[in-house]
Amino acid sequence: MKPAHKPMPQSRVLDKGIWGMSRPMFLDQAVTYTIPLIDMYFLSRISDSAAAAVGAITPLVFVANAFLIVSAFAGASIASQRIGANDYLRGNATIAAYAIFVVVLALIAALAVNHGGPWVASAMSLSGEVEQHARTYLSIIGWMVALWGCRVIYQTILNIYGEPQWNTYSNIILFGVNIIGNAIAVYGFMGIPPSGVVGVAIASIVAAGASLLFVVVIVHFKLRIHIPLHEGWKNFSVLMAPVLMIAAPSVLEPMSFQAYMIALNWIAAEVGDLALKVKVYAYNTFLFCLMISIALGMATEAIIAQRVGRKEFDLVDKQLKQSLKIALIGTTTLALMWLVFNQSILKMFSNDPEVIAIGVWAFALSFLAEPWRTVNIVVGGALRCAGDATFTSVSSIAVIWLFSVPLAYALAIPLGFGLYGLLIAAILDELLRALIKGWRWKQGKWMHTGIAAREARAA
Structure with missing residues (x-):
């Protein structure tokens, strides 16, 4: 008698709905967006120049991360649309193809x-000390980007199968290891001397590696x-064509x-x-406000992709409106808290009275951008996961x-x-792009841009 085959794991996305998917993602994103603040805090213990240096070139790291994440x-x-149509074989094969690609x-x-x-840092108009810190950090941090890219593969797999809570635990590991590493880098520990910016970069790499190992174990074991x-690999070109x-x-x-x-x-x-x-x-502080819109955006994308696969377009539109309303209320409330407590927040990072004085107006103007940024994130993500990516990206660029x-x-x-x-x-900028989206x-x-609609036209 042959042993019974274990049933294939099934996606639980639509069963969980927006709240079931987004709740763990809120904590996930809270941890993710706390990390730049923690890094900035520890770097500011070294000097304002160290914090400014890494902050100035952090967008370069974000460019590389965004390249992999998107x-x-x-x-x-695409995998979610196929699984939404109950085609698990091609859905899982699509996951394998984009995993190899990423x-x-x-x-x-x-x-x-x-x-x-380091070349980019040299080309920017940075003062000598700031430039040196930036060059040092960038010469190391690329390996964190590589580990983060591998980790995002598993993050998407867990989202596709409706298990986003494991991403939260992974981020808690990332957060804890990063804090311990930063503390050792800045203050030293049991005979280990402080290593400054170099140590902060290495702490980020170790933290990314630990969180990647965790999600690998969860998905496979x-x-x-x-x-x-x-x-x-065998059908790579066919599977990747709609992804690309x-x-x-x-x-x-x-x-x-x-x-x-x-x-x-x-x-x-x-200037x-x-x-x-x-x-x-100001910018790194307000990054924390993105946790609500990104968490809701990710949950919305997971639901919308499967509903598009089922051609449930009325439910797709209803879902986007609900998600956008919640995201706008949550993000605006959090941004308002940052604005109200701007002095206390700035004093965590700097004792320079000029920084604190100018920071009041910087926080006020940053607050006004947040609602429009929320629209860009949620609506832009919905358009992309439905397959309507070209116009959205070209118009934004x-x-x-x-302008x-x-x-x-x-x-x-x-x-x-x-x-x-x-x-x-x-x-x-945020306002105009939000209106277009x-x-x-x-x-x-x-x-008419989902994978099912495209394949029907091709047939």
Whole structure:
């Protein structure tokens, strides 16, 4: 008598719904966005220059991370659409294909950051001490990017199968190891001397490795999800074709946005070291507000992708409106708390009275950008996971480089508004891109861009 086969794990996304999927993701994102604040705090214990240096070039690391994250999430949206249509064989094969793709990209990204990053830091208008810290950090941190890229593969697998709580535990491990490593790097421990910026970078790599190991064990040994790598490799080009139709345009928008952040930091450095420090403190603090919109956005994408696979378009539209309403209320409330307690927050990082004085207005202007940024994240993610990526990405890139960057430079330097000019330009950038994404969703083109609709037209 043959032993009975263990049934294939089934996705629980639609059973859990928006609250079941998003609850663990809130904590997941809270931990993720606390990490830059923790790093900034420990770096500020070294000096304001160390914190400003790493803050100034952090967008370069985010560019590499975004490159990997968007590629993985594009693959996940196609896999989710197939699983939503109950085609688990092709869904899992798609996961295998994009996993292979992302691992290769992760190695390329690591080498690019480690070897190209110091050159970028030299090209920015940073003062001598700030530039040296930035070059040191970038020459090491690329390996964290590679480990993060491998980890995001498993993050998407857990989201596809409706098990996002394991990503939360992974992030708690990341957070704990990162704090311990940072503390050792800055203060030393049991005969280990302080290692400054080098130690902070190494702590990030060790933390990323520990969290990756955890999700690998969960996916393969706890949940026993089988990823057919042989099938993914054998049919790589066929499986990746629809993924690249989403990934190719989608990856350009976050990369373009982070390049925009680097451009703003360059302009801030032109204004002066004080403007750069305040900009870094305000921007990194308000990054924490993204945890709500990103958590809801990720949960919404998982649900929408499966519903698009089932052609339940009315439910898709209803889901987006519900998610956007919740995200706007939550993000605005959190951003308002940051604005109210801006003095206490700034004093955690700096004792410079000029930084604290200017920071009040920097926080106020950053607050005004948050609702529009929320719309960009939630609606933009919904458009991409439904397959409508090209217009969304191209329009956003056009706004950034034809409108926002020239405006930021003109307001900051020729017109003399300095840091405030940069932040005003950032508000208008988020506003214009949000209006375009909202208009595109209402047009309904996304109903005809999913994998099922494309394959039906091809047939």
